[in-house]
Amino acid sequence: MVYPQINIKIKNNGKFTTKDLLDVLVHVALTHDFANNGSFTFKEINDKPCPSGDLMFYHFSKFKSITQLREMFEKILDVIFNFAKSNYNILKFRKLNIAYDVHKIPYYGDKTDSYVCGGKPERGTSDFFQFLTCSIVVAGQRFVIDVIPMPPAYPIEKLVEESIIRVKSKIRIDKAFLDRGFDKPNVINVLKKHNVNFIMPKIRSDTVLAWFDKSDGCPSRIIKDFVIGQKNKDITIVNLILVYDELGIKRAFITNFDIAPCLAYRLYDMYSKRWGIETGYRNLDHDFKPRTTTKNYHIRLFYFLFSCCLYNLWVLVNICVSMTLYGRIRDKPIITAKMFAVILYRIQLDYLEKPLGLLNDT
Numbered sequence: 001m002v003y004p005q006i007n008i009k010i011k012n013n014g015k016f017t018t019k020d021l022l023d024v025l026v027h028v029a030l031t032h033d034f035a036n037n038g039s040f041t042f043k044e045i046n047d048k049p050c051p052s053g054d055l056m057f058y059h060f061s062k063f064k065s066i067t068q069l070r071e072m073f074e075k076i077l078d079v080i081f082n083f084a085k086s087n088y089n090i091l092k093f094r095k096l097n098i099a100y101d102v103h104k105i106p107y108y109g110d111k112t113d114s115y116v117c118g119g120k121p122e123r124g125t126s127d128f129f130q131f132l133t134c135s136i137v138v139a140g141q142r143f144v145i146d147v148i149p150m151p152p153a154y155p156i157e158k159l160v161e162e163s164i165i166r167v168k169s170k171i172r173i174d175k176a177f178l179d180r181g182f183d184k185p186n187v188i189n190v191l192k193k194h195n196v197n198f199i200m201p202k203i204r205s206d207t208v209l210a211w212f213d214k215s216d217g218c219p220s221r222i223i224k225d226f227v228i229g230q231k232n233k234d235i236t237i238v239n240l241i242l243v244y245d246e247l248g249i250k251r252a253f254i255t256n257f258d259i260a261p262c263l264a265y266r267l268y269d270m271y272s273k274r275w276g277i278e279t280g281y282r283n284l285d286h287d288f289k290p291r292t293t294t295k296n297y298h299i300r301l302f303y304f305l306f307s308c309c310l311y312n313l314w315v316l317v318n319i320c321v322s323m324t325l326y327g328r329i330r331d332k333p334i335i336t337a338k339m340f341a342v343i344l345y346r347i348q349l350d351y352l353e354k355p356l357g358l359l360n361d362t
Contacts, residue, residue: 001076001079001083002079002080002309003022005072005073005076005079006018006022006072006076007072008021008060010059015049016051021051021055021056021060023050024042024050025056025290025306026310027045029289029303029310030337030341031341032287032289032290033290033291034290034291035056035057035290035292036052036053038053038290057296060302061299063298063302064298066149066297069301069302069305070147070305073147073308074146074166077145077147077309077312080143080309080312080316081145084319085170087320088329091141095171095172096141096171096173097137097138097173097175097177097270097273098134098135098171098173098176098177099134099176099177099178099274099277100132100163100176100178100182101132101133101179102131102132102133102150102181103132103133103281104122104130105128105131105300105304106122106123106124106128107125107127107129107295108124108125108127109127109295114151114297115129115297116129116152117130117152129149129297130149131147131304132147132148132150132160132163133146133147133148133308134147134163135277135280137273137274138273139273139331139332140319140322140331141319141329142280144280144284144311144312145171146163147304147305147308148162148163155186156187157184157186157189157190160190160191161190161193161194164191164196168194173196173197174197175199176196176199177200177271177274178199179200179201180203183200183202183228185228185233185234185235186234188200188238188254188256189234189236191256197257199253199271200253201253201254204252211223211240211242212242212250219244220243220264220265221261222240222242222259222261223240223242226240238254239259240252240253240254241255241264243265243267243268244265253267253271255267280311283314284308284311287314287338288307288308288311289304290306290307313340314333314335314337314340317343318330318333318334321334322334
């Protein structure tokens with residue numbers, strides 16, 4: 001599914017093939033290692049020659065176009081997701097909840113790259129490479145279905161619109177969950193323009209705090225036609241919903257769909273589905289992403305997109321195994337990320353040691 005879609009231009013007399021490079025990269029990603037050390041351990045485990053970390057970087061740095069990388073990996077993400085969609089009707093017919101998130105990768109060094117974004121200090125830096133990601137948030141089906149590199153100071157609403165158009169061509173959206181970072185009139189207007197129902201925690205502005213005071217003692221309150229934005233600038237109108245959580249703390253959400261005050265507490269259950277995405281990103285960061293200190297943005301982008309593909313393959317394998325064993329998709333993965341790595345190694349060894357026909361029979 002993945003390897004044939006990745007076009008690394010290697011000369012006919014090259015010592016290693018694209019498959020050799022990607023095999024080592026998979027090992028580096030699943031061991032969360034650096035290319036040089038990962039190449040060495042891969043060689044020791046498999047007892048065969050393999051490309052060095054420097055050689056891998058040489059070939060991966062051949063990608064000079066962000067558009068080329070995006071199109072290549074969009075095709076891979078589609079291949080993986082379409083396999084799941086065509087084989088399992090639950091993904092084909094039902095509406096699915098999605099979540100948008102801004103994924104940050106810390107950057108240490110001079111701001112020489114045009115894709116370095118500033119932000120709040122985190123992990124010893126205030127500079128990051130950022131990616132807008134869209135993921136399915138249904139338990140057991142948390143595919144990453146869209147990734148867009150984020151240039152600094154580029155209007156986020158344009159990226160969200162670009163993503164929504166692409167996502168709607170793949171699935172039917174039920175609701176979209178977004179965090180407070182998307183609490184902007186332009187972003188909300190894009191969601192409304194494309195008829196996407198959304199739930200978003202509301203930043204506690206002075207107006208929101210005033211409504212908190214007016215609603216003191218009310219278990220829940222819905223303020224319709226709540227205006228976000230400043231006069232003479234971009235504004236939008238939403239429903240502001242104030243409701244107590246399980247700890248008795250009043251929270252604020254905004255939506256573009258109606259909900260009865262007595263059912264407002266369900267917003268917590270709905271929005272809590274988004275938190276599963278955080279677990280997915282931890283898996284992506286710790287189990288599927290190669291480590292690197294390179295300042296080359298194209299290699300960074302290649303690494304991140306490749307990690308998303310490995311993560312999606314892991315989700316797909318769990319769906320296949322779950323449906324085979326239980327006839328349904330289980331909420332929790334049957335195969336852990338670490339076990340997934342072991343399985344890949346075993347498959348690779350079988351592929352190398354057995355004739356193709358015998359492997360197919362097996």
